[in-house]
Amino acid sequence: MSDALVLHTYWRSSAAYRVRIALHLKGLAFESVPVHLLQDGGQQRTPAFAARNPQRLVPTLQHGAAVLTQSLAIIEYLDEVWPEPSLLPGDAAARHRARALAQLVACDVHPLGNLRVLQFLEHTWSLDQAQRHQWLERWITEGLAAFEALLTRAPRTGDFCIGPAPTIADCALVPQLYNARRFGIGLDAYPRIRAIEAACLALPAFDAARPERQPDAA
Secondary structure, eight states: OOOOEEEEEOTTOHHHHHHHHHHHHTTOOOEEEEOOSSGGGOGGGSHHHHHHOTTOOSOEEEETTEEEESHHHHHHHHHHHSOSSOSSOSSHHHHHHHHHHHHIIIIIIGGGGOHHHHHHHHHTSOOOHHHHHHHHHHHHHHHHHHHHHHHHHSOOOSSSSSTTSOOHHHHHHHHHHHHHHHTTOOOTTOHHHHHHHHHHHTSHHHHHHOGGGSTTOO
């Protein structure tokens, strides 16, 4: 496929951050179209964006006529269309581990701190800032503790989550750590995670994907 890639994104969305990392790791040129999740009541809620993605979520990636949603599915799509460098390891057991670690973040941790969840806690359940922080801290620390334990019990084969090169697991982990710091949640208890993060952020692809480097960064 030679069609242009257009990423509908928000600078602080950790799900969009994952896809930006993958695009940069593969050296793919793409156009960023900002979708401000707070401005004008949330630009993702407009009829035009809902027509593109009925979930009203970022990221949404357009590749020619294809409209792709869900960050991990998008990353696997990129891996199938542009196989090198691969973001999934070569053998089945390692591929499972990479997917499982990525899903630990994307399915079990991130959704509980998603903007729409936090807005519901604030506006519908009337939780104050301290209570919302307690909610976030509970689920983020529980998830990161499990991630750290999974890393610790596996043989160390490289500087990244699995082996000597980043995979889909690293694409998911680094944005979640950005979120944790953003919400003032300490990471001292996770030395393996922090070492992997340092190795990732030393790579130009991860650096280019940082939220503060995006054109719509506030």
